[in-house]
Amino acid sequence: MNVAFFLLPKTDVITLTPNHTMRQALERMDRHGYTAVPLVDDNGRYAGTITEGDLLFKMKNTPDLKFSETHRIPLSDVPQRRNVVPVRINAQMEDLIKLAVSQNFVPVIDDMDVFIGIIRRSDIIEYCYSKMPGRANIGQHSTE
DSSP, X not given: OBGGGGOEEGGGSOOBOTTSBHHHHHHHHHHHTOSEEEEEOTTSBEEEEEEHHHHHHHHHTOTTOOGGGGGGOBGGGSOOOSOOOOEETTOBHHHXXXXXXXXXXXXXXXXXXXXXXXXXXXXXXXXXXXXXXXXXXXXXXXXX
């Protein structure tokens, strides 16, 4: 099955740019309850994913950095500790399953590396569950 069916389009995805600050990232993650957010550059290309862990390790490894100064640190100065691998829009479900093991979401890009959205791990799990024998009605409660 083609991944486009599961795509949450970029218009519905919270993203940041490498020019946003640590403070902006922390506030946005807190407001939306996310632990990771895709980074999209000024040309719309996928530029990685920033995680809470990335932000914490930046603070840990920068002894003089106080929380009140995080508005001065661009995300481009925060090392990304995990390589959140994107897939192309023509990828198949099997490609997603491998990535979903270690990623909360899978970024989706077009042939020009432009970010077009994400596929959530929960959607991948629901798809796999629905393919299990006798489990075609996921999300519907049985009355038995």
